Amino acid sequence: MTGEGSPRLWDVATLFLKLGVISFGGLAAHVALMREEAVRRRNWVSDEQFLDLLGASNLIPGPTATELSAGVPAASAGGGPVLGPRHRGTRC
Numbered sequence: 001m002t003g004e005g006s007p008r009l010w011d012v013a014t015l016f017l018k019l020g021v022i023s024f025g026g027l028a029a030h031v032a033l034m035r036e037e038a039v040r041r042r043n044w045v046s047d048e049q050f051l052d053l054l055g056a057s058n059l060i061p062g063p064t065a066t067e068l069s070a071g072v073p074a075a076s077a078g079g080g081p082v083l084g085p086r087h088r089g090t091r092c
Contacts, residue, residue, distance in 0.1 A: 012073045030065040044076035
């Protein structure tokens with residue numbers, strides 16, 4: 001279930017710039033703020049999708065918050081939970 005449709009690039013950029021400026025406290029703070037904004041306020045993804053993205057982000061090497069910040073807009077645009085719309089239907 002995606003919310004009000006795909007977020008615009010400007011909306012994504014301003015949201016994560018805001019989160020980068022105001023958030024302090026590590027991964028738990030970032031994830032809580034991302035969930036509040038992306039799920040509750042903006043309705044970009046459902047709570048279930050967000051939790052799936054969080055689980056997948058923990059499996060990918062690298063900073064979890066960075067992987068999650070790439071996955072939320074991609075999932076709201078109709079792509080897979082982590083890879084996004086351009087990787088739909090591709091094979092390894």
